[in-house]
Amino acid sequence: MMTNSDLENLIAAWLDGRISEAESESLQQELRESAEARATFNTFAQLDAVIREVADTEGVGAILQASGSSVSIPKRATPPYARALLAIAAGIIIALTAVLYFQPMKAGRNIVRIKGLNGTLTWIGDGGQMVQGSDSPQTPTRWSNVLGKGAELPGGTIEGMAPDSWFELEFHDGSIGMISGDSILTFSDQGQKELRLKQGRFSASVVPQPAGKPMLIHTPAAELKVVGTRFDVEAGPASTMLYVREGKVQIRRVSDGKTVDVPADHRVVVTADSDMLLRFVGPDRTWAQTPVWENLSTSGNQDSIATQETRDYDGTRNLILSEEPAALPAQDTGHTIRSGDLLEIRYVWRSDKWWTAQDQVAIKFFTTDNDLMSGTPTFFATLLSGTPTGDGTYQAGSGRATATETESGKKLFVAIDTQDGGGELDGVAHVDNFQLQVTRFRKPGLRRLDDFQLEGTPFSDPPPAPTPTIIIGGNVRNGDFNGK
Amino acid sequence: MKIFCPDRLPAVVKGMVDQSAEKRSGSNDDDRYEAFVRLLVEHEPRVRSFLRGLLPTWYEVEEVTQEASLVAWRKFDDFEEGTSFGGWLLTIARFEALKYRRRVARSRLVFVDEVWDLLAEEASGEEVQQIRRQHLEICLEKLGAPKRDLLLHVHAHGVVMRKVAEESGKSEQAFYKVIQRLRAVVLDCVLKEIATEGA
Numbered sequence: 003m004m005t006n007s008d009l010e011n012l013i014a015a016w017l018d019g020r021i022s023e024a025e026s027e028s029l030q031q032e033l034r035e036s037a038e039a040r041a042t043f044n045t046f047a048q049l050d051a052v053i054r055e056v057a058d059t060e061g062v063g064a065i066l067q068a069s070g071s072s073v074s075i076p077k078r079a080t081p082p083y084a085r086a087l088l089a090i091a092a093g094i095i096i097a098l099t100a101v102l103y104f105q106p107m108k109a110g111r112n113i114v115r116i117k118g119l120n121g122t123l124t125w126i127g128d129g130g131q132m133v134q135g136s137d138s139p140q141t142p143t144r145w146s147n148v149l150g151k152g153a154e155l156p157g158g159t160i161e162g163m164a165p166d167s168w169f170e171l172e173f174h175d176g177s178i179g180m181i182s183g184d185s186i187l188t189f190s191d192q193g194q195k196e197l198r199l200k201q202g203r204f205s206a207s208v209v210p211q212p213a214g215k216p217m218l219i220h221t222p223a224a225e226l227k228v229v230g231t232r233f234d235v236e237a238g239p240a241s242t243m244l245y246v247r248e249g250k251v252q253i254r255r256v257s258d259g260k261t262v263d264v265p266a267d268h269r270v271v272v273t274a275d276s277d278m279l280l281r282f283v284g285p286d287r288t289w290a291q292t293p294v295w296e297n298l299s300t301s302g303n304q305d306s307i308a309t310q311e312t313r314d315y316d317g318t319r320n321l322i323l324s325e326e327p328a329a330l331p332a333q334d335t336g337h338t339i340r341s342g343d344l345l346e347i348r349y350v351w352r353s354d355k356w357w358t359a360q361d362q363v364a365i366k367f368f369t370t371d372n373d374l375m376s377g378t379p380t381f382f383a384t385l386l387s388g389t390p391t392g393d394g395t396y397q398a399g400s401g402r403a404t405a406t407e408t409e410s411g412k413k414l415f416v417a418i419d420t421q422d423g424g425g426e427l428d429g430v431a432h433v434d435n436f437q438l439q440v441t442r443f444r445k446p447g448l449r450r451l452d453d454f455q456l457e458g459t460p461f462s463d464p465p466p467a468p469t470p471t472i473i474i475g476g477n478v479r480n481g482d483f484n485g486k
Numbered sequence: 487m488k489i490f491c492p493d494r495l496p497a498v499v500k501g502m503v504d505q506s507a508e509k510r511s512g513s514n515d516d517d518r519y520e521a522f523v524r525l526l527v528e529h530e531p532r533v534r535s536f537l538r539g540l541l542p543t544w545y546e547v548e549e550v551t552q553e554a555s556l557v558a559w560r561k562f563d564d565f566e567e568g569t570s571f572g573g574w575l576l577t578i579a580r581f582e583a584l585k586y587r588r589r590v591a592r593s594r595l596v597f598v599d600e601v602w603d604l605l606a607e608e609a610s611g612e613e614v615q616q617i618r619r620q621h622l623e624i625c626l627e628k629l630g631a632p633k634r635d636l637l638l639h640v641h642a643h644g645v646v647m648r649k650v651a652e653e654s655g656k657s658e659q660a661f662y663k664v665i666q667r668l669r670a671v672v673l674d675c676v677l678k679e680i681a682t683e684g685a
Contacts, residue, residue, distance in 0.1 A: 047539030
């Protein structure tokens with residue numbers, strides 16, 4: 003039987019993960035034989051759990067001189083996590099660390115409310131503490147408590163773990179921000195909002211901030227000062243793209259300090275060697291401003307947004323595709339179907355907010371009972387895109403279908419729809435450079451050129467071999483969505 | 487069709503919506519959701535405490551807690567109202583911990599079967615005295631701010647105690663002794679608080 007002191011030391015060594023093999027055997031021997039030892043063990047484990055709960059849900063203040071105890075800690079331990087980040091962007095981190103790590107926090111003070119969330123999210127730290135052991139078994143874990151809509155949070159780091167993850171927060175002054183996809187955002191508010199977008203996409207609508215205290219956003223490549231505006235920012239390891247929708251945002255390149263004011267409807271890309279020139283971004287256009295294409299949705303609202311220039315494929319406008327029933331782009335191709343027509347489509351697309359890993363673009367061919375778009379549709383072919391890569395890049399979509407006698411003689415209509423796979427009808431995707439071509443083959447049973455030649459009948463002007471005709475594509479029927 | 491307002495679910499149970507959605511409909515969904523969240527919030531600390539005595543690192547505790555929460559959500563239709571949700575959740579957690587243990591059984595930190603079973607059995611008993619947060623908070627206040635902050639800091643998410651020890655300028659052994667002494671003081675205080683409460 004070991005002493006209480008020895009037992010408690012072994013329990014502590016086990017809880018701290020520093021127990022040796024021999025000590026572990028001693029501890030287990032004692033636990034096997036003594037109910038009292040097990041009760042002590044259980045009590046210390048409980049205590050450890052409750053201390054952990056308090057430490058994690060309160061912002062733990064800066065570690066002070068541990069006066070009165072036998073240990074003196076001259077400064078707060080710099081987390082290994084911070085060291086790793088320092089290696090990436092020392093300049094940014096030094097400034098941010100000063101705020102987030104060393105500034106005493108008001109314990110447990112909530113600064114944001116969760117407006118909505120989706121998918122797998124990881125909560126890395128709280129109370130602005132943001133510490134993480136890179137070589138520790140205590141690696142970051144998901145927030146196992148309830149992280150629900152309407153809940154309030156102190157400062158901390160939220161990370162989207164999947165392409166369909168998103169997290170929308172609202173500061174107490176009404177400023178709203180949202181990350182989507184594989185993004186990592188740290189947020190704090192000590193009288194001045196300070197955020198760090200380590201990677202990914204962050205959209206925000208910021209109410210006017212107090213004089214001299216703009217919202218600061220740090221990315222690996224740039225720093226943003228936001229007084230009050232709407233904007234989107236995308237951050238990668240070496241580049242940052244800022245698109246300002248309203249107001250003005252100042253952006254400063256970390257590497258050389260070059261600063262640019264970005265006005266509304268402009269965007270700028272910051273890399274180590276970019277010229278940081280402003281590029282005008284045309285405002286979103288409605289269906290009414292988008293020729294040929296119509297919104298065939300149940301509401302049919304032609305004033306809703308149809309195309310935009312952000313999230314572009316080739317620097318031009320693209321079609322916004324939504325799972326919501328409020329939008330269904332379609333057009334009358336002007337083509338009259340003949341049996342055997344080969345319909346081939348190709349396009350590029352990318353997933354965006356709330357688009358799950360199972361959602362797909364669905365190109366649908368249909369006819370109507372009166373050959374008008376407003377008629378009752380009969381869908382005769384659906385061509386699916388496949389699932390998204392989820393990495394924020396455009397991917398190719400294509401497919402083909404053959405018209406039958408049933409459709410013959412009717413007008414061909416095409417719709418760019420979605421096929422839900424994730425159970426939620428709110429995903430957004432972008433489509434560009436849509437092309438539809440038709441190859442018309444002769445009807446089976448008609449005589450062919452060979453038939454005439456076999457009969458000895460000269461046929462000096464043979465019919466051409468079937469070739470595809472592009473009926474939508476580029477500026478033909480606004481296949482690039484750039485027409486106005 | 488969006489049947490069950492999945493955006494209202496906690497992230498931890500979000501992934502289960504698809505499987506559950508077809509079984510649920512109508513306003514009862516919201517009630518079930520609210521009931522589950524309320525019960526989970528109430529009983530999760532007990533689960534974490536329980537798992538802490540079985541699993542050697544917090545990483546594992548968090549993982550298994552989350553897994554147990556997900557399983558509980560999946561099976562929530564099977565839970566009978568009026569019975570003990572805490573006991574039900576603890577049973578799920580124990581099973582999930584066992585599954586996890588099989589993957590890491592060779593670690594020196596993982597107890598052998600016999601010890602594991604004894605600890606699991608005794609820690610899950612209804613009669614086990616529970617240390618509650620309010621007990622601890624009273625005792626932490628009594629420690630004084632520097633010691634309180636130190637103790638909380640070394641227990642905070644992701645903090646590597648060895649590194650804190652290094653930066654304290656003290657030897658690791660000396661540092662661990664300080665922390666262990668603080669724990670012992672707090673535990674003594676907590677047990678007195680519980681006894682006073684029960685008196």
